[in-house]
Amino acid sequence: MESFERARLDAYFTKIAARFLPPERAASLLITHLLAERPSFVRAVASLSDVRAVLPKPKSINAAARRDVERSVSVDTLSRGLSPQRGPRASATLNRYLDAHPEDKTGLAPVLALLDTDVDQSSRKEFRAHATAGAVLVGPGNRVLHIRHLVLGKWLLPGGHLEPEDDTLWAAGLRELSEETGIPSASVTLASPIPVDIDVHPIPANEAKGEPEHQHIDFRFLFRTETADISALQTEEVTDAAWLRVNALASRELSRRVSSALR
Incomplete structure (x- = not known):
């Protein structure tokens, strides 16, 4: 050799x-x-x-x-x-999710096929599609934390891209939650390591960053907290935060699953 x-x-x-x-x-x-x-x-x-x-x-x-x-x-x-590859493997989490939610298998079949290739799903420069991690944080009064995204101008769930230090997808979601809202991770509890939802959605092109239109495969995890203190917003990306009712979630199916988990 x-x-x-x-x-x-x-x-x-x-x-x-x-x-x-x-x-x-x-x-x-x-x-x-x-x-x-x-x-x-x-x-x-x-x-x-x-x-x-x-x-x-x-x-x-x-x-x-x-x-x-x-x-x-x-x-x-x-x-x-x-x-x-850097970061956690999204395909393993996807398989566990589909075991729990087989009704989503048809809709997520293209994602499963993509993750079975050499795609580096943790790289934000992979423009076929790449994984992101989100946090569905339920606080006092069973309200869900939403943030207003600076660039998109929409109320969204906290979350973002994976980093090399993230051992798991849910850890990435927790890190993003803490970074964007200032809520300490120690005050947050993971409800399940299986995502409560996986959402595939388009991201518009960003000429300033040299990014074409692409898709995010967003792995959303359910978390609980007893504090409603949002101490420090990440103003580079977030303009506001609010605790909204579960039925304010953009996805009706996600709202149903979160409501079921809270019973």
Whole structure:
């Protein structure tokens, strides 16, 4: 093996080990072809050790097998550059969401197909579509926090783009909530790691940023808080904030799901 290739591999696996393996080194990292029959193999290995992640070899990934494995184990894609994608994997969360809400499967089929490709869903420069994370924060009186977006001029839920330090999509939503409103994350409780809603919506072109029109795949998580204190708005993006009734949510289905969760 050429020394350059060896150095790239050494650097890659050092990053992978730091990312997935706990300090006590009691877990395993599985590198395999991820073909149709491999979920059974992965489950067999998982019965003997704590599989922290599966790394499928390039060009050997069966989409159905990957979805099957991702229901229980993180799957990280080996890119041609031997560098893992940044941020959390949206496809695993999407699969868990569809298990809970199978009625959305037809509408989200194009998203599922896109996330099964080499798309870097955490990059805001991926203009086919990329993932964002939102927070449906329910406060005192079962009212939902809304913010008024500076650029779009609309009342929206807090949320935004993913960052490399976000371990999960819900953590990204919580971070955005805290940044945009000043509400401390310690005063907020996650209701479920499965999104309460996934919304795909268009974002208009922004010539100033050199961004064409594109789509956001917004993973919305339900949070609860006992405080109504909005201490510091992120004025670069937010002009106002308000606690509104659940039925003020733009989506009727989201309103129904939140109302159901609050019963």
